[in-house]
Amino acid sequence: MLPRGLRSRIFLAFAGMAAVMLLAVGATMFLALHQLHENEIKDSLSRDLVQVVVNLARETPSQWDATLTDMGTSLASDGGYVLVQNPNGAIRVLAGDPSSLQMPTGTIGRTRTSDGNWFIYVEASKNATGGRTILFALPDKSVQLALGDLAGALLIVALVLLIVGVPVAWLLSRSLTGPMRRLANAAVELPAASSETRPLPLEGPTEVRVLTERFNAMAHELASTRQEETQLLANLRHDLRTPLTSIGGFAEAIADGTASGDRAASAARTIAEEAQRLERLVGELGVVERLRQGPASLRPEALDAAALLTDAAARFGARATDLGIAIEVAGAIPGEPALAFTGDRLAAERILQNLIENALSVVPAGGHVWLRAASLRMPGRPPGISLSVTDDGPGFPPGTLERVFERFFRADPSRAGSGSGLGLAIVRELARAHGGEAWAENVAPHGARVTVLLPLSPMVPGVTNTTEPSAGTEA
Numbered sequence: 001m002l003p004r005g006l007r008s009r010i011f012l013a014f015a016g017m018a019a020v021m022l023l024a025v026g027a028t029m030f031l032a033l034h035q036l037h038e039n040e041i042k043d044s045l046s047r048d049l050v051q052v053v054v055n056l057a058r059e060t061p062s063q064w065d066a067t068l069t070d071m072g073t074s075l076a077s078d079g080g081y082v083l084v085q086n087p088n089g090a091i092r093v094l095a096g097d098p099s100s101l102q103m104p105t106g107t108i109g110r111t112r113t114s115d116g117n118w119f120i121y122v123e124a125s126k127n128a129t130g131g132r133t134i135l136f137a138l139p140d141k142s143v144q145l146a147l148g149d150l151a152g153a154l155l156i157v158a159l160v161l162l163i164v165g166v167p168v169a170w171l172l173s174r175s176l177t178g179p180m181r182r183l184a185n186a187a188v189e190l191p192a193a194s195s196e197t198r199p200l201p202l203e204g205p206t207e208v209r210v211l212t213e214r215f216n217a218m219a220h221e222l223a224s225t226r227q228e229e230t231q232l233l234a235n236l237r238h239d240l241r242t243p244l245t246s247i248g249g250f251a252e253a254i255a256d257g258t259a260s261g262d263r264a265a266s267a268a269r270t271i272a273e274e275a276q277r278l279e280r281l282v283g284e285l286g287v288v289e290r291l292r293q294g295p296a297s298l299r300p301e302a303l304d305a306a307a308l309l310t311d312a313a314a315r316f317g318a319r320a321t322d323l324g325i326a327i328e329v330a331g332a333i334p335g336e337p338a339l340a341f342t343g344d345r346l347a348a349e350r351i352l353q354n355l356i357e358n359a360l361s362v363v364p365a366g367g368h369v370w371l372r373a374a375s376l377r378m379p380g381r382p383p384g385i386s387l388s389v390t391d392d393g394p395g396f397p398p399g400t401l402e403r404v405f406e407r408f409f410r411a412d413p414s415r416a417g418s419g420s421g422l423g424l425a426i427v428r429e430l431a432r433a434h435g436g437e438a439w440a441e442n443v444a445p446h447g448a449r450v451t452v453l454l455p456l457s458p459m460v461p462g463v464t465n466t467t468e469p470s471a472g473t474e475a
Contacts, residue, residue, distance in 0.1 A: 374388075389449070433458075
């Protein structure tokens with residue numbers, strides 16, 4: 001079972017690698033040392049046998065047994081033996097005490113006696129010894145010698161691995177566990193952090209750096225969300241307090257008889273208006289909640305942009321007439337293809353509703369609101385349909401064209417009217433849910449235009465393009 005700690009696992013991995021390395025090095029060195037010692041024994045026997053053959057050449061055959069016995073004494077003291085096979089096939093032992101008498105085939109090699117012991121032997125050529133076969137043999141101690149040498153070598157290798165491997169394992173574990181420990185501590189402190197925390201340093205391997213970078217991005221997003229939620233709650237308290245105060249005050253006046261007659265009717269109308277204002281606020285908050293689901297909340301269907309504008313103008317026609325404002329829908333340009341696209345009908349209608357309500361709230365009597373749809377292509381975006389609402393009201397204050405899409409932002413009360421401050425924020429979020437965008441601009445000599453770009457087919461936006469096109473991008 002693996003240890004739970006990462007550092008322990010790293011040290012265990014290094015220990016396993018060291019063990020495997022020791023086994024591999026040990027096996028390789030053993031084979032080399034075994035062969036080396038075996039060759040040394042063979043070379044020693046060959047030199048002794050050559051010296052014996054040279055001496056025998058100087059003597060008479062009657063002196064050979066004595067010479068071989070003298071030469072074999074040193075072999076016998078090392079556990080070896082000397083055999084002589086006469087021309088008639090008889091085998092004699094001249095030195096040592098082998099458990100069996102046999103002449104192996106070949107002039108040099110290894111042989112095994114009847115007691116199971118291995119010997120390395122060398123035979124002299126019969127041509128140089130008068131037809132006799134002379135065999136010198138020594139016990140095969142190459143394995144023992146190789147193991148003895150290997151023990152010392154492996155001890156040195158183990159010490160080197162220990163001296164080098166332990167610091168390397170410690171440094172590696174520190175480079176991994178240090179950043180991850182910081183991540184763990186930061187994750188524990190994250191829920192309790194009231195403001196944006198400092199980003200963690202990007203240290204360690206690439207994978208740990210990527211994890212740290214994503215954690216920093218998540219922490220930043222969480223801090224931004226908390227700030228937005230704090231601002232949202234503050235604005236909600238502000239926006240709810242006024243209508244609730246009005247409703248409570250007028251209701252109490254009606255109940256205790258303070259408001260009667262025409263005053264009671266006026267109070268009732270005020271209560272109804274404030275109730276409608278609360279209803280609009282609750283509806284817009286519902287749209288904001290739906291937008292949290294992103295593109296998954298969309299229900300795409302085939303839409304006609306010109307028909308959407310016509311229907312929107314019809315819905316607000318009576319209200320615009322009461323306010324003395326004219327709503328005009330720009331006609332299609334001859335030869336231009338049909339302005340068809342795929343999108344969520346409720347979202348498209350909500351976009352136009354918010355834009356028209358925002359325009360009607362600021363345009364004075366005798367003013368105009370123009371609705372326009374057109375094909376639009378923007379760099380880096382797929383082709384789409386633009387829906388624009390232009391008015392000849394006071395326009396947006398300088399420096400607020402981008403901030404007007406923030407939730408509850410009210411740079412100029414004249415453009416906010418009695419709204420909740422969520423209208424344009426919802427417009428942009430609905431557009432981005434489709435993979436589109438929304439922007440605002442002032443028009444000359446006075447007035448404002450808000451344009452929404454919706455792609456021909458809804459798509460999940462990758463990198464949001466917040467670059468505002470200049471006035472006149474839309475024809």
